[in-house]
Amino acid sequence: KIMRDCLAHVIADNVARCAGRRFKGIILALLGDLLHIDNDMQQTTKGTFQQADGRTPKIFDMTLDALIDAVSLLGTVAPVDVVYTSGNHDGVSGWMLVKALQMAFRSDPRVSIDVSPDPQKHRLIGRTLLGLVHGDMPERNLTGWLQVRARKMPVVIDYMEVHSGHLHTDKRREIIQTADGDGVVARTMPSIANASTWEHRSGYISRRTAVSYVWSDTLGLREMWYSNL
Secondary structure, eight states, X not given: OHHHHHHHHHHHXXXXXXXXXXXXXXXXXXXXXXXXXXXXXXXXXXXXXXXXXXXXXXXXXXXXXXXXXXHHHHTTTSOEEXXXXXXXXXXXXXXXXXXXXXXXXXXXXXEEEXXXXXXXXXXXXXXXXXXXXXXXXXXXXXXXXXXXXHTTOSSOOOEEEEEEOSSOSOEEEEEEOSTTOOEEEEEEOXXXXXXXXXXXXHTOOOOOEEEEEEEXXXXXXXXXXXXXX
């Protein structure tokens, strides 16, 4: 219930900021590890134990209800494109969760939900190419894949960014991987989740917040909205 209320706060905050403005579309990026565990033994996909506050069916139901409410409210602003990338904690249950979300909106023409198994996805926003990954990959490989896809685009691309989750911290860096000096901005997303037991014991501290981005077709990134908890 705490998680559901936190997500509801973030979505309501964003919808309120949209008042009086028009948007062509909304990308809801689900960057993985939504459920934190992948089975009833409170283990990740690879078998690592994680403490979870509740039974798996209850966590699943609560998260699905929260996502349905979120997509429904965002849909009052503009068409919603839900993009899912698999996490390393819930590779099976996370996919099933978003597949259930897809079924819930299968008759809604304003909602599209991408549950394809590709761990690296991208969206073209005007002249910006946005890459979406979970982030559990070697840092040297974080942006190169997007540049390969950019070369195949039949349009002019002025800006490239890759957004990832995984580390639960707000971080920005520009990675240069081309001979002409062009770079890709890599952003690590913060999280609205409380610290896990391991994170707390290890002393990892990060602000609980969600970040939303407003993009222009021609001018790239224009605004960043922080929804703090």
